[in-house]
Amino acid sequence: MKLAISGKGGVGKTTIAAAITRIFAQTGGTVYAIDADPDACLAASIGIPEDEAAKLKPVVEMRDVIRERSGGGAFYVLNPKVDDFINDYSYKLGNIRFLRMGDPKKGGSECYCRENTFLNALVTSLLLDQNDTVIMDMGAGIEHLSRGTARGVDMMLVVVEPSRNSVNTAKHVERMARELGIPRIGIIANKIRSENEKQFIASSFPGNSILGYIKFSEAIWANAMEPSLAVEVDKEMLAEMKQVCLKISGEVGGKF
Amino acid sequence: MKLAISGKGGVGKTTIAAAITRIFAQTGGTVYAIDADPDACLAASIGIPEDEAAKLKPVVEMRDVIRERSGGGAFYVLNPKVDDFINDYSYKLGNIRFLRMGDPKKGGSECYCRENTFLNALVTSLLLDQNDTVIMDMGAGIEHLSRGTARGVDMMLVVVEPSRNSVNTAKHVERMARELGIPRIGIIANKIRSENEKQFIASSFPGNSILGYIKFSEAIWANAMEPSLAVEVDKEMLAEMKQVCLKISGEVGGKF
Numbered sequence: 001m002k003l004a005i006s007g008k009g010g011v012g013k014t015t016i017a018a019a020i021t022r023i024f025a026q027t028g029g030t031v032y033a034i035d036a037d038p039d040a041c042l043a044a045s046i047g048i049p050e051d052e053a054a055k056l057k058p059v060v061e062m063r064d065v066i067r068e069r070s071g072g073g074a075f076y077v078l079n080p081k082v083d084d085f086i087n088d089y090s091y092k093l094g095n096i097r098f099l100r101m102g103d104p105k106k107g108g109s110e111c112y113c114r115e116n117t118f119l120n121a122l123v124t125s126l127l128l129d130q131n132d133t134v135i136m137d138m139g140a141g142i143e144h145l146s147r148g149t150a151r152g153v154d155m156m157l158v159v160v161e162p163s164r165n166s167v168n169t170a171k172h173v174e175r176m177a178r179e180l181g182i183p184r185i186g187i188i189a190n191k192i193r194s195e196n197e198k199q200f201i202a203s204s205f206p207g208n209s210i211l212g213y214i215k216f217s218e219a220i221w222a223n224a225m226e227p228s229l230a231v232e233v234d235k236e237m238l239a240e241m242k243q244v245c246l247k248i249s250g251e252v253g254g255k256f
Numbered sequence: 257m258k259l260a261i262s263g264k265g266g267v268g269k270t271t272i273a274a275a276i277t278r279i280f281a282q283t284g285g286t287v288y289a290i291d292a293d294p295d296a297c298l299a300a301s302i303g304i305p306e307d308e309a310a311k312l313k314p315v316v317e318m319r320d321v322i323r324e325r326s327g328g329g330a331f332y333v334l335n336p337k338v339d340d341f342i343n344d345y346s347y348k349l350g351n352i353r354f355l356r357m358g359d360p361k362k363g364g365s366e367c368y369c370r371e372n373t374f375l376n377a378l379v380t381s382l383l384l385d386q387n388d389t390v391i392m393d394m395g396a397g398i399e400h401l402s403r404g405t406a407r408g409v410d411m412m413l414v415v416v417e418p419s420r421n422s423v424n425t426a427k428h429v430e431r432m433a434r435e436l437g438i439p440r441i442g443i444i445a446n447k448i449r450s451e452n453e454k455q456f457i458a459s460s461f462p463g464n465s466i467l468g469y470i471k472f473s474e475a476i477w478a479n480a481m482e483p484s485l486a487v488e489v490d491k492e493m494l495a496e497m498k499q500v501c502l503k504i505s506g507e508v509g510g511k512f
Contacts, residue, residue, distance in 0.1 A: 176363030
């Protein structure tokens with residue numbers, strides 16, 4: 001099962017991605033958690049120290065090695081069971097394999113087009129066991145969609161909060177994900193504080209596209225200044241996210 | 257005075273940009289408010305109807321016209337007093353001229369490199385009167401910095417909220433802005449709810465780099481579901497931002 005998580009900046013993509021990573025990891029399969037945001041913070045959210053994550057080779061550096069092995073051909077099936085690439089470029093935490101797209105760059109040096117293009121090729125070529133999951137935490141906004149970075153995933157998860165701007169972004173994401181040929185799109189409503197806010201989201205999307213409503217968490221907000229794990233500070237949020245993961249699994253046909 | 261506003265997704269860049277736009281507009285000069293985020297929402301925040309903003313030609317389309325006029329040369333000084341480009345590509349609201357970088361694209365079509373490159377050339381070539389201001393609301397995160405879109409501004413404003421992730425992003429932004437040669441960098445602390453949160457920001461940056469602490473606004477949060485002007489719902493926030501604008505003006509040497 002290959003998933004991508006997107007949405008407007010600040011809606012809680014990384015917290016949601018971290019929760020999904022940990023929940024699917026508990027089912028026993030390998031979870032490949034990929035930080036696809038140049039402004040990265042997924043590592044810390046799943047419990048990997050920031051300095052360890054910073055030492056990790058970014059996946060874009062895999063490109064030349066893969067080209068050599070495949071004889072320069074465009075087609076390569078990456079099988080983590082027999083190929084050592086994934087081990088070399090990932091940080092292992094239980095059955096989570098954390099990977100990151102690219103390094104911070106120098107101001108004015110270049111864009112992240114190369115990283116995005118390679119990440120798309122990598123995720124597309126990744127051959128998974130039935131019980132394995134890929135979760136890509138995308139950058140804020142819509143450029144990764146105009147680039148097509150997540151083309152090839154089974155489902156695009158769009159996180160929204162009760163704000164008009166985040167709903168507008170989600171509608172752009174939905175349209176562009178459809179244009180990319182992504183077969184399933186699901187909305188996760190986050191930071192819900194009232195029935196009024198829930199109704200706002202409910203009235204903005206067709207009911208069957210909403211995978212769940214996650215309550216606003218004072219604990220996670222208060223914890224944002226600490227380096228610790230956001231998802232560990234709120235068990236209720238994790239329980240709500242388990243229901244969302246069940247639905248995702250049901251839709252995509254994964255094992256849970 | 258040319259300013260750019262950046263920071264992690266969700267910290268309140270657009271609300272801050274809208275407040276600065278309205279405050280400088282009151283001083284009498286022309287304010288060029290530029291939405292440099294493909295996932296745009298500055299227009300609505302300064303009071304321009306979303307459908308009007310969507311009809312506006314994006315500045316990237318100016319490129320070929322300017323090339324023709326300048327005979328294909330790289331150097332062109334754009335003087336809004338005598339050139340009609342800015343009128344053709346901007347929405348006028350009092351003495352605010354709103355411009356936007358680019359159009360939404362099709363999923364998987366292309367990146368926004370071309371838009372970013374042209375926007376940099378445009379802002380650099382813009383010849384301002386002493387009383388005029390350019391405010392660019394940048395996309396979330398750091399890619400606009402690795403691209404150098406805002407190279408040439410007088411000051412980079414970095415918005416942070418009391419979270420470790422937004423402070424980490426701000427430190428990347430500071431480093432990259434310095435690498436771009438931007439002469440002044442200022443931090444605006446937003447969404448402050450307690451003395452503890454204020455101290456967290458204060459301890460994260462040198463004191464003289466912090467331009468102000470903006471209190472968390474329940475009114476703005478509650479208003480996020482409405483299409484109305486965020487900055488009009490909270491007069492206290494506007495008053496706090498006036499003090500920030502005074503400091504910006506003092507540092508850059510603009511008129512206020």
